[in-house]
Amino acid sequence: MRTRSLKRSYEINMCEGPLFNKIILFAIPLVLSGVLQLLFNAADIVVVGRFSGEHSLAAVGSTSSLINLLINLFIGVSVGANVLVGRYYGAQDHDNIEKSVHTAMATAMISGILMIFIGLFAARPLLELMGTPDNVIDLSVLYMQIYFVGMPALMIYNFGAAILRSIGDTKRPLYFLIISGIVNVIFNLILVIVFDMGVAGVALATILSETISAVFILLSLHQSEGSLQLDFKKLRIHKDKLLLMLKIGLPAGLQGTIFSISNVLIQSSINSFGSVVMAGNTAASNLEGFVYTAMNAIYQTALSFTSQNVGAKKKERIDKILYQCLFIVSIIGLVLGVGTYLLGHPLLSLYTTSEEVIQYGLVRLGIISTMYLLCGIMDVFVGSLRGLGYSITPMLVSLSGACLFRILWIFTIFQMYHTTFALYISYPISWLLTASIHCICYLWIRRKGYGKLMNA
Numbered sequence: 001m002r003t004r005s006l007k008r009s010y011e012i013n014m015c016e017g018p019l020f021n022k023i024i025l026f027a028i029p030l031v032l033s034g035v036l037q038l039l040f041n042a043a044d045i046v047v048v049g050r051f052s053g054e055h056s057l058a059a060v061g062s063t064s065s066l067i068n069l070l071i072n073l074f075i076g077v078s079v080g081a082n083v084l085v086g087r088y089y090g091a092q093d094h095d096n097i098e099k100s101v102h103t104a105m106a107t108a109m110i111s112g113i114l115m116i117f118i119g120l121f122a123a124r125p126l127l128e129l130m131g132t133p134d135n136v137i138d139l140s141v142l143y144m145q146i147y148f149v150g151m152p153a154l155m156i157y158n159f160g161a162a163i164l165r166s167i168g169d170t171k172r173p174l175y176f177l178i179i180s181g182i183v184n185v186i187f188n189l190i191l192v193i194v195f196d197m198g199v200a201g202v203a204l205a206t207i208l209s210e211t212i213s214a215v216f217i218l219l220s221l222h223q224s225e226g227s228l229q230l231d232f233k234k235l236r237i238h239k240d241k242l243l244l245m246l247k248i249g250l251p252a253g254l255q256g257t258i259f260s261i262s263n264v265l266i267q268s269s270i271n272s273f274g275s276v277v278m279a280g281n282t283a284a285s286n287l288e289g290f291v292y293t294a295m296n297a298i299y300q301t302a303l304s305f306t307s308q309n310v311g312a313k314k315k316e317r318i319d320k321i322l323y324q325c326l327f328i329v330s331i332i333g334l335v336l337g338v339g340t341y342l343l344g345h346p347l348l349s350l351y352t353t354s355e356e357v358i359q360y361g362l363v364r365l366g367i368i369s370t371m372y373l374l375c376g377i378m379d380v381f382v383g384s385l386r387g388l389g390y391s392i393t394p395m396l397v398s399l400s401g402a403c404l405f406r407i408l409w410i411f412t413i414f415q416m417y418h419t420t421f422a423l424y425i426s427y428p429i430s431w432l433l434t435a436s437i438h439c440i441c442y443l444w445i446r447r448k449g450y451g452k453l454m455n456a
Contacts, residue, residue, distance in 0.1 A: 012168030014305045015090055015312040019320050023328065027301045029170035033161070034293030036177040038286070039184070044202035045286050047188045049279070049351045052198045057352065058275045059139035059199055061282025062132050065263040067144065068256070070118055074111040074155060076253020078104070078162040080245030082300075083307040083387060086166035090311025094227035096241070101163055101221070102234050103241040108159035112152030119148020130268045133275055143199040150207030153214035160217030165304050167228065176216035184209035251395035252386060258399055262406040269410055269423055277420065280360025283351035287344075287361075288369050291336040295376030298329040299383040306387025322384045322442070329380050333373025341365045363420050371428035378402075378431050381438035385445070393441055401434030 012022050049057035081104035088096045123144040124137070132140055161173040184205050191201030221230035270281050302325040309317045340347065344365045348358040382394040409426040416422075 014168060014308040015314050015317070019305070019317065020324055023298075023301055023305065023321075023324055026168060026170055026304070027297045027328070029174040030165070030297035030300055031294045033170065033174045033177050034297055035290055036174070036181040038289045038293055039181050044188065044206060045282060046351055047192045048199060048202055049283070050353075051192050054275060054279045054352065054354060054357065055136055056139055056199050057282060058133075058278040059136045060143055060202065061285070062127070062130070062136060062140050062267065062271065062278060063144045063147070064282075064285070065267045066126055066130065067147065069261060069264055070122070070148075071115060071151070071154070072256030072259070073250075073253035074115065075158055076251070076256050077107060077111070077245055077249040078159045079252040079303070079386065080247070080249025080391075081107075081159055082162040082166045082304060083248045083389075084166075084241065084244055085163050086304055086307035086387075087311035089167050090308035090314075093311075097227040098229075098234075099238045100241045100245075101228060101230060102236060103238045104159050104163060104245065105156070105218075105221070105230060106235045106237050107242065107245070108155040109152060109235075112155035115151035115155070116148055119151065120145050123148070130264055131271045133271065133278075136275060136278075139199050143203050146200055146203035147206060150210045153207070153210040156214040157210060157217050160214070160221055163221065163228070164217075165300060166307070168304070168308075172220050173213075173217070176213045176220075179216070180209040180213040183212055248386065248389070248391045251391040255395040255398050255403075258403050262403045262410075265407060265410050266423060266426075269414060270420070273420065276354070276356055277360050279352060279354070280348075280357045280362075281364055281420075283348050283357065284344075284361035284364035284369075286351070287340050287347055287365065288337075288372065291333065291340055291369060291372050292375065294332045294336055295329050295372065296379060298325050298332065298376065299379040301325060302380050302383030303387045306384050310388060318384070318388070319446070322380065325380045325383070326377060329376035330373050333376040337369045337372035340369045344369075360420070364424055367421065367424040368427050371431070374428055374431035374435060378435035378438060381435060381442055385438065385442060388445065390441075390445060394438060397437045397441060398434055401437050402430040405430045405433060 012026050014022065014026075044060055045057060048060055081100065085097055085100050085104070088094075088100060124141045127137055127140050127144070157173075157176075164170070164173055187205035187208055188202050191197045191205055195201060197204070218230065221228065222232070224230070270278055302321060305321045305325075306318060309315075309321065341362075344362045345358060348361045348365075351361075352358065378398075382398065385391075385394045406426050409430075410423070413426070414422050
């Protein structure tokens with residue numbers, strides 16, 4: 001069915017014309033959106049670190065890898081929604097766009113409600129399993145339980161933003177995050193400084209800001225024209241569309257979840273060094289998050305551009321998309337990664353006044369942040385492969401080359417050399433190994449003539 005039109009004011013035509021400028025135009029709002037999302041957590045960490053002490057800082061930071069572990073499976077399904085809507089959009093198949101949009105948003109709401117109960121009942125036993133210190137765990141549990149009450153809003157925003165990205169709209173999600181980000185910072189300061197609510201205050205501020213961004217996403221989809229319009233009366237799960245989203249997105253979600261298991265193991269290893277090292281690691285990893293977010297925008301760009309050109313059968317553009325995204329992500333990773341380390345001391349000082357915490361943070365930045373471009377290269381290959389319809393292959397490669405490698409490293413090399421350096425160096429080694437294998441997989445698929453592209 002191809003009779004209805006889509007509103008084009010926010011869209012980017014990914015299937016025609018020069019690519020480089022469009023890739024930049026698409027990626028910049030994504031970078032800014034990701035930075036604003038990180039500012040939610042950064043505001044939490046900065047406020048509790050400066051006004052509630054290093055125990056509160058360690059408590060908030062110790063939950064991040066566990067939170068990612070629990071939500072990555074569902075966030076991965078939103079990748080499937082992005083690819084599916086993008087492919088139908090490239091083919092101008094409006095009936096299937098409509099079904100995919102309503103299936104995605106129904107899935108977001110259901111998964112968000114499910115995550116509330118998981119967070120409430122699993123927080124303490126999982127944090128205990130991670131070896132969270134006794135002087136931190138009660139605050140960690142409180143933060144995590146409150147944070148998970150906001151899961152429906154987080155899921156609605158992520159699925160809705162994935163739908164908008166699939167048609168080239170990265171601007172409106174940015175506008176929504178600017179508003180909600182300002183709200184988050186204001187309420188962080190009010191609830192922590194004025195009402196002395198500590199970790200509970202920053203968690204409540206995050207929920208409020210995420211709810212605002214979710215409401216804006218729902219309104220923008222509801223007010224859209226044509227097959228992209230969200231009609232709340234039509235919200236339902238179309239089985240065939242859900243299965244396709246799961247086929248593409250579930251491997252991505254599983255990969256993210258199992259990756260998070262390795263990160264949980266690393267966090268548990270960091271916990272063994274005590275709360276001061278935990279605090280330094282928390283601040284440094286939060287800074288690195290800004291570098292990763294900028295590079296991850298290029299991964300999402302490769303995913304969206306590739307999937308639309310798959311739908312349009314524009315085979316000749318696939319290589320160009322990959323090469324240009326690899327070039328851009330390498331520049332971003334090199335400039336921001338090394339720059340973060342060089343400016344590490346003043347940047348870490350924003351999070352804490354403890355010189356000892358800062359020095360431990362600099363150790364991490366010197367090893368991980370300076371080599372972050374390898375992670376970006378790895379992710380761009382994954383984006384291209386998933387856009388082509390290959391989701392299981394990059395999952396298996398990533399799990400073997402990065403996740404399994406890190407787990408084996410923790411139980412072998414780290415046990416022999418029990419230092420933070422021995423722990424952190426596993427990251428760049430695993431990125432290089434995994435990116436190399438992804439490159440080989442892409443070349444093999446390319447040599448076959450992009451078989452799935454012609455059969456999509």
